[in-house]
Amino acid sequence: MRFQSRTAGISTPARLRPDRDALRVSACPACGSLFWKNCGRLPELRQTFGGLPVEVTLESGDLLHCSECDMYFREPYVSQSVLNGLYARLPATVWACDNPRPYWPQVLELMLRYSPNRTVMDVGCFSGSFLEWLPGSWRKLGIEPSAAARTIARDKGFWVCGSLDELVELSEHVGVMVLCDVLEHVVNPVAMLSILAGKLSPGGSLIVLTGATDTVPWRLFGCDYWYCSLPEHVSFLSRRWFQWAAIKLGMSIRWVRYLSSEPTSTAEWSRGLVRATAYTLARRLIRKGVSPGVVNKVPLLGRAARWTSPPWWRAAKDHVLIVLSTT
Template sequence: MTPRQASTANCPSCDSDRRKLLGPIPAAVEFAGTPVDPIPGGQLWQCLGCSLWYRAPSLSKAQLDKLYDTGTAEAWETPLEERVDWSLAKSALPESGKILDLGCYDGRFLESIGERWDRYGIEVNRAAATRAGESGVKIVGHDFTALADNPASFDAITAFDIFEHVSDPLALLHACSESLRPGGKLIVATGNTDSFPFRLLKSRNAYCICAEHLVFLNPSWCDAAAGKTGLIVESIVRYRRATGGPARRALDSLKNVLFIAAPWLISSLRRIRGKVSHEEKLGYPVLWPTAMDHFLVQFTRETE
């Protein structure tokens, strides 16, 4: 059975009804690495008030939580050496302290920073949380509401590919700020809608097709939101999720430009090759791992 969706008329961040339609989002046939019945994608909107991109309608929190818990614990696993965001975050962290990783999965990032840190995590998938606990991570909850139980507790909070999973990113940013000690660091890594790939593909971007992705950030949104939550933007770094030389980057770009110009051709080639597991995927964009389409922002909690 296809999950029902909850309608959202206004921007989930600033509640503005001034918005621009960017296009229909294709249906998703996977969720957190698990095949599912097609989940309608809804529409992709851009808020003209705060610049946030968001999906509407979207699944309810209860539906999302159920899907997350049935997802595989390996859904977001990437070899350590390929995690550009983790490398950037490590260079921005203090030497030691008390750290919380939102959506810590199996705890590999926290494990990689060593025992000089007192390490905590929040993870919705119970199997992944169990594995994180076995690696020495103290799980404080399975939902971001657990932040409210830890006011002014942490020297650092990290959130890698997390903010796009919540319906109200401003509320999450505020909760993170409240959980930081004065002068504490919040590091957020996510997709960047200001990047060329997002502006080219819009609602057909693979990042938007993931049903678990509800909102899509950019540096302008972060700058504006920081002032509302007691945070200061210290730095913003744009990065590619995958390394590759000029030839690979050019080939990836060419494939996606071709997809925009002649999507029927990409679909036909996929059908001929017969390697697509689901009919919906015939119309999906070509993966673009070498695109400069992500950014990492470092916030600091204002001192009192």
């Protein structure tokens, strides 16, 4: 049973679900605060993970917002141990990268500026495409839970472990760690950052790219936004959250910029905006009690109301690239 104040919008769940694989939080996973707001039901999930069918039932849950640290998170959802198992079984083809990502040159520039040495660790390196792209002057390390992808990365000559627990095997410290599109996959992002920060050299840095909840697209579309409809995404962060995390970790924010992770033409950007707006408006009208039959009669809204998931708007400026450094 969960008690919720409809007036204040603050809810505190009372207990864990009896199902050991699905977690219903009693506090914010990052800061432990009991003060969080229910922002609404998330879109129904396709029962896939990494685009592949899974045996574990994935419940869409609600989007909750912690007023203490500013993290948004999915609740209820499977535990981190179950997530780790799902990632471990992914084939090497799921997130294969044949071409450099648009933001890689910017990440390299930040590495050169904020790393005290030429040792880099790519957290979530998959098959090692980013490490392979980097200049040969860098010593290249990685973490990758997918066994198949990890094997490919190792075959390329990189030192790669399968989990944070295996970092104890690494005797050296790292100048810079890169986490591109990683933290949204983690139930407790600050715990991960704390472990990684412990392996940094003095003056070392964490470079993070993730979706940003303090951007205009997020504020417009909220729980109807495509980014929080993906079954792999469980945590959603902002600059304010990183400020909180930096204090918690004894680090400082050295650089920050908002960007699109997949920039494209103005025409494509506009089409994405129209589709996202139509989907969100249709869903909100139906939630307000407007008959689906009425919504279906409105041009574009009727079609959007029949979409089973939010349209992707990858061209949106909805990501943050941020550097945290040890002090």
